[in-house]
Amino acid sequence: MSNNTAMSIFLGDLIKQNSAKLTEADTRILDVLMGDPVRAAMENGKEVSSRAGVHPTSAVRLARRLGFKGYPEFRAFLQTNLIERGDDFQHASARMAARLVKAEETGLLASMLDGEIAALEQVRNSVTDAEVRAFSLSLSKARRIYIFGTGHAEALSHLIARRLVRSGYAAEDLSSQLHLLPEKLAALTERDVVWLNCFRKPSGVLLDIRRIAESCGARVLALTDLSGARIDPAPHVHIAASRGEAGQPQSLVVPMTIANAVILDLAAIDEDKTMRSLEDFKSLRSDLGNSFQ
Template sequence: MQDPASTDPVTQALGDLISRHAGRLTDADTRLLDVLVQDPVRAAMENGKDVSFRAGVHPASAVRLARRLGFKGYPEFKSFLQASLIEGGTDFESPAARMAARLVRAEEGGLLASLIDSEIAALNLVRSHVSDQDIRAFSSTLAGARRVHVFGRGHSAALSALIALRLNRSGYDTVDLGSQMHQLPEALERLAPGDVLWLLAFRRASPLVNDLSRLAGARGVSVLALTDLQGIRIDPAPRHQIAVSRGQPGESQSLVVPMTIANAVILDLAAIDDGRSIRALNGFRSFRSASGLPPALL
């Protein structure tokens, strides 16, 4: 049987059970536990019949294992594994584990309802963690920018593109660096004093994010960072940073929270830029009406 030592909460839970009941385990139990430890996330999602099939033992073996470990049956054992999955205290590095934990939570009240509740809870946390002064620090920095460069990778790339689109339509020369990875050195060569670099970092700050922050500082560029609580270590530190949770461990970690903050920044920018955003939006609307271009291009 494989060594169950691991930081994974399901594997830890299995390891504790194995240690307590090692003297009672049969060869079939050992084969089942090997399968469970090899893929603890899958173990928390499958029924006893499926686990037995993968272990090559009789379907009833999973039930007998559960009882030897102190449970009434396999469903109770599975519930124990699922509780370990979603109550580990930290979110998972593995995307599969994160999704599995959210599916387990969804079983309690329905998938859509679970996602909605998760988003509402995360948004409510924003009220106590982000102030109007935080929003104004971002918007006032953007208002004086010569050019704005926005960078996000992974899930944050979608938000990076949206921010760049909205700022451009509001009359601010904005570059979405995340969409120019194939020409990133050429795009970065344009960084100059008076520019603003807006970084998005979720779950962690990648080495590239830190590299961009250092390069921006060396070129006299102001750096803004919008991160979740797991992506807060950016070196050197940004001029202004908003760090807020996108959800508790095992809950949805969507873009709703950072998108709401970005929308608030852009709205506040329109409130302080002496009509620049409003004029640009009206001008773009007039252009769309008179251009004759297909709507799909606009």
């Protein structure tokens, strides 16, 4: 089977096309494969046959009945399915398995670095300085800045809030204050900015915060990956960037790089406010002692 053909169909399609040729042993193997597609993409033919309780060469015979030269080619097909089917990557185990599949070719660390570099290169072509400036201008005019994110975006939100505070801005990380969320949102005004960070599907809480901000007239910024881009009502300023293709790290490097660019640009336009605040903060840490260095 050619690679192009393998990439255009899924396992279920192959089973339907070749159902008349399949034996009882084939069926048992297929049950094993479809029961845990993540594990199936990682194992060799003997391991799959053993789990199905059939002869060690049964997986090879199944692969040939389905049109492959042997089990290695069939396994490559299963791996391609795992990597190409986007829906599977809502599950952490599938994302992890896909990364392990890719790591077999170049090595674990090299594959991670390749993924990060590829994702960052996409940012170079998809996010503009004008979008970064729109973010920083909104922040520079804010009375108060509220940052919120869930999951991995929670960690990013915390770091952004700390950096903005050190830069002299009244910023709060709402992600770590969910028990105080009603009180915080009750104080929102049209002079405030809400910065939402969202990776994958927006949470219900995030969408509630967006709606409340809209009703208060607060300006809303959003930094998301492509999966988290559907926020309603639409943010006033929105940067959406891929964190990597399926099977790539999907880490915080891309959004952190964009956030760093925003904060750096903020320092360039706020008439030395950031610079003065950073100097004051450095002096304060020195006065408090080495434990705060």
